[in-house]
Amino acid sequence: MPELKLAQLPDRTPVKLGISVMPDLHQALVAYAALYAQAYGREEPIADLIPAILAAFLESDRAFSKGRSK
Numbered sequence: 001m002p003e004l005k006l007a008q009l010p011d012r013t014p015v016k017l018g019i020s021v022m023p024d025l026h027q028a029l030v031a032y033a034a035l036y037a038q039a040y041g042r043e044e045p046i047a048d049l050i051p052a053i054l055a056a057f058l059e060s061d062r063a064f065s066k067g068r069s070k
Helices: 023-040 046-060 062-069
Strands: none
Touching: 023 046, 046 062
16 A cells, blocks of 8 residues: 555544533523624524534634643
8 A cells, every 4th residue: 555645534424513602691592693603694494503613612722732742
């Protein structure tokens, strides 16, 4: 088998999670979705924004990144 520079791609099968949030968090997500639509000129469902919000949060958390690399 040839040795490629590109490693085999990781599993990209989505995992479906079901969560419940408190009303104040729901309102904040609704407000975020409205600001997102205003900023980018297109509405996105909250359920589609949540994975991106979580990914951005985890990427910005230095302690998490540091702890994860150990």
